[in-house]
Amino acid sequence: MAKETLNEDLITGQQTYVSLDNTIGSMVLDGKRHKKNWYVMLGIAFMLLNGFMLAVGWLLYQGVGVWGNNVPTGWAFDIINFVWWIGIGHAGTLISAILLLVRQQWRNSINRFAEAMTLFAVLCAAQYPLLHTGRPWVAAYWLMPYPNIMGLWPQFRSPLIWDVFAVTTYALVSILFWFVGLIPDLATLRDKSTNKIGQKIFGFLSLGWRGSMKHWHRYEQAYLLLAGLSTPLVLSVHTIVSYDFAMSIVPGWNVTVFPPYFVAGAVFAGFAMVLLIGLPLRAWYGLKDMITMKHIDWMCKIMLATGLIVFYGYFLEVFYAYYSANPAEISLAEWRFYGPYSPAYWALIICNGIIPQLLWVPKFRRNLPLVFIVCLFISVGMWLERFVIIPMSLMKNYLPASDRFYYPTIVDFTMFFGTIGLFFFMMWLFIRFLPVINMFEMKDLLFKQNLKKEKEAEEKQEAGVH
């Protein structure tokens, strides 16, 4: 495999409007573009998903006792996985909303699948708090405030109820944002589709889009508004998730650095997941001209920056423990360093603190297998971070008499890998049935790029004349 070099333009190769449409659109319209890889990935994901179904069935039949959770470790894999998935879901909105508002055009080729990733990650995340209640069918009145026949309301002073609102708002706005952004592309697919059913489905979904001036005007307004709405959400959702911990008095949780450190961790994990999906995608479907080395380089830099904030967070946690002079906090920090689960802590430092430092080197950022491996380490590291924060802190508390060791069970692991299956199953269906890259924004980008090149050529000519 020839090493790819860093490019200047955001769209490389000899691309035209038609070739862009065809490269992306045919992934939906032509089933033959999906080779063995797609089927293998979908198959693996489907098997994991079945494992998830079995684990959930067993969980609902038996109750949450099939998990390793105990007293005092009431939160374990359920909340680890919830926070992990919500974190992964963050890159999508960051890419689509914040990068849109700051006019970063390199977002155009990655925003669509990053947003889809966000939706599926939030879907996976949502499984956990619901199942964690043990009886998800009555969770309605535990989670949502409505005038029920019990005269009961959720505890509004608890961050857990803020979390419900943060996550549901995030899911709703993300779905809207994703769908609104899809409309012009759905209309393109409607027009290009050759079979009746495809035309009907895409026609229905494109809501009568004809691409008139009025339509574009309204589209731009709606899209910008939604971007404005979702921008604060990028920061608020994980801030509130961190409040679930930071607002309590559990040793190791009561740290004010939690919100920024959680948000940075979320973006960190999110970009790692974007690359984990984006790298195979561009290789298997010939999208190298759209998701270019420049994109990968920039994403690596974002990971490096957010990774450093996260690493700083780990330092501060230790600093706070000793600076507080609180025996419970200090003993918790030392339990992390030397306790029976200390390998998890040190693995976290290696995965999230040491390995991402490779990305400082430009040569490594261009070495795609290496970038892929770093992203894998980051994903594992972010999971370990939540493991260190959640069960490892809960096991040890103020009262040594109530300390109890926590062991995850097979059901815990099946559910965790099961949601990975759910995520990839949805992701691979998305790749098959919807355009993974924003077609019209790519065409817009190509237009602007060509315009810029023409201008430069003209200027050069003029400079040559004088």
Place this chain on the structure above:
Amino acid sequence: MPQIFKPAANYIARASLILGLLAPLIIGYGVAAITRSPANTKVQVPINQPIPFSHQHHTWELGIDCRYCHTSVEVSAEAGFPSTETCMSCHSQIWTNSPLLEPIRKSFETGTPIKWNKVNKVPEFVYFNHSIHITRGINCNTCHGPMQQQHITYKGNAFQMQWCLQCHRAPERYVYADEKNPHMSPRQQVFNLYWKYQAGDELTAREHKILGGEYGGSDGADEKKAGKELLAKYGVKVQQLADCAVCHH
């Protein structure tokens, strides 16, 4: 390319937009309404019994005290169902040949209790105690509806938690004592009301409402003040009355 959809699709699209917005409201309101309606709660729906026992006939027309049949209501969590022997204490003497009472006689002969159909029940995770309510002066009819008017017994109230909490959160609105009989204990007050009614004494508006099973608490400042004084006198710990563990242990 021919048109994919007919022109009517535009109208369907618009209509579905409006319906899509209204649907959650309609469904939400509908579910809430059905949950609270007698279709679900069975309030005021008479329940068939093996013997068509009339509370109206026995308590109002004949003037039998509640406790004659519901013997443990003052001292126990359960009010208690009358045994066949209780019925037979009268019906061995009167209406001895009534075909309606055949199941009673059969039960008496065979020693098999009658299976009454339960009208009022709370879920198993609710630990309701009759005695504490009686000994704090809560009249039977406040919860059970106008017992002296019921032919075939029905549920007077839905017993949804929201309903229980109306009193548990503000007991001063419900607690009651007859001002003319201040020496009576709250327990005596409960049953004295029925006797006053039987004797044809003059009743206050509030007493009429209690007997009619339609008393929903009083909001008058004087009544609330009197209620608070009563609560202090009865030793009701208002601050813990709405705690989960009071009813759910």
